[in-house]
Amino acid sequence: MDWDRLIRQLEHILKTEFRLKQVARSEWNRWGEARDLPPTASRERDGELLFPIRLSGDRVDVLAASPAGMTETERRLVDMMLETARQSLPGRKTGHDALKAGIRDWIEEHIAGGEPEDGDPPAHLASHPVLFQEKVPFLIVGDPVHDGEFAGGGLQKLLESFFDGDVLLVPLHDKEWLVLAGRSLLEPGDEADGEESLEERLASLCEGLHSVMLNEGEGEFHVTVHYPIVPAKSLPVTVARMREAVAIGRSNRANRYVHLPWELYLDQLLSPLSRADKIRFIEQVFKRKEPMLDDETIQTLETFFELNCNVSETAKKLYIHRNTLLYRLDKFRQESGLDVRNFNQAVHVKIALQLYKVTKRD
């Protein structure tokens, strides 16, 4: 970082003189404790405003200026500017790690009480620009078989390449990571991009993220995404929603690794039902305790619903003749008394099928 250049710029804008100096780390911490200031916040001491630019070992490099020439707003702007500058230092790891730890603690604190609520980030995070820019949040959950290099930064490097540097990776729980990627990823690059819905673009990115970790040998992980957010406003709630999506997706959809929240609304709605209630609904719909649902029937019905009850498209997707599909649907109607080409009955079967799969796995 070219500190001299930065000092010249600050002096030019604020019409105030800045000079570099050092203070002992112990002193610096003591001055901050009285006002509960984090180590990265500026302090006023002995008629000087002190802005930290590097915290290392037992000393702190600071920029000193006269408080007379600066308003409170200007002071906070300088704090924010230096925070950004610190992030670009080669030895920034300490600051970066502190930011990640701060975000993690903030999230956990808000989620710990049960139903999470929106809340402002703590003071020591409040000046960080990452939290005030619109971001696309992803949640990665998994258990790498060989996690040596993974834990050592393999994933960070991979994600930086994948998102072209604009990414923050925050380890949350054990085997759980939050990824905050830049909103620019979703901006249409060409005409074809504009035709895609936001959900389609988020789904492609989520699948791409899952795929890149698999292809580059990091392992297989469960991945979810959320609509873009400004982290300072809603990060803890967003993380809670993403955790819920992964948990429900893992439990209800075997062998699926990408869990898109907008595909799980029905699952979310049904998940609080007790096992007894689920079984009762299945029995009511199929009119028997053990419905005759073999793998072929389940696959046929699921594909039929997935393709909006379109017979031709379903037959094509299943690689079967249209008549074979009609035969299977008729056979199901004869056995269950339910015609899935009738909307109301299709809704019942769709819900009963979803519950059947969950109860079978329990």
Place this chain on the structure above:
Amino acid sequence: MAGVRLSHIYKTYPGAKEPTVKDLNLEIKDKEFVVLVGPSGCGKSTTLRMIAGLEEITEGELYIGDRLVNDVAPKDRDIAMVFQSYALYPHMNVYQNMAFGLKLRKFKKADIDARVHEAARILDIEHLLDRKPKQLSGGQRQRVALGRAIVREPQVFLMDEPLSNLDAKLRVAMRSEISKLHKRLETTIIYVTHDQTEAMTMGERIVIMNEGIIQQAAPPTEVYNNPKNLFVAGFIGSPSMNFINGFIDEENGNVVFKSKNINIVIPEGRAKILREKGYVGREVIFGIRPEDMHIEPIFLEASPNSIVNAGIEVAEHLGHEQILYLEGLGDTTVVARIDGRTPVSEGTNIRMAMDMNKFHIFDKDTEEAVFYQEPKPY
């Protein structure tokens, strides 16, 4: 390039009572194209995922080349994977998608460029290099996913149902593309599918799995003509082999297979085997493929000892051939495949001769093929 050796491999998931993969032994040679095939849940994908390093090996040893890789991270195994969900990176164009892995590994720009263009040329996607994934068709996307693997020049390619998301027509086309690619790249490919047609048409050797156990590993024609057991015989072939319950008897010095409306004389060579193995007087399962049942007069004349009479329950005309569903033979519906030009009618009776060089007998208890011949070492 390298071979792969799986030695006494077991996989047991936490909490599971039974292993998903049991004592799997398989040696895949350098440059070989091996297809793992079997029904859903047979352990084929788990096996591939263990080779990829995505699943821990509970017991046994896995070698890629001469290197024991049980504890080697996936990225250090020198493999490339192509999966069913071949998601491309949506914000990158085709070139960037293919170059990504090499860029990450800090390859020189010129090397990356050369590899990407060479792979694109092989896959005939050079004209698509500037396009974004969403501007590609399903088949083109699949080629890019293959390209992403090819540029790495790995020792082994692992493919898990890579054609499953394509429509039927494209699947057929891509099947031959991948086979051609294998010949051109001269590399080891381990391919997983549940589709026996894919397995038969692509694999130099196919490994049929069921309930976590290898049932048979052999070239496609060998598996088809010389199945080791009832499962393999029934799994390979469409329509499936007919299985008729009955018993072996001896009449007038001949060994015969008897079942409802069936009394056929076993040729002497095979009769001798049945006598020697003690099957005379025992219940067995008789197996015959639909295409090994004939109605041509010349065949009927030549095979007087294997003629059966059956009623045609259903006749499916497929143009070049007809599939007949026959009733009255043994305890099951028997399927026959005959020429498309022969006039037949549902509800009538038909005389058919079974090809007595092509039938199989399976032990009722062990389900092993009685005439199975161990092939020469592969």
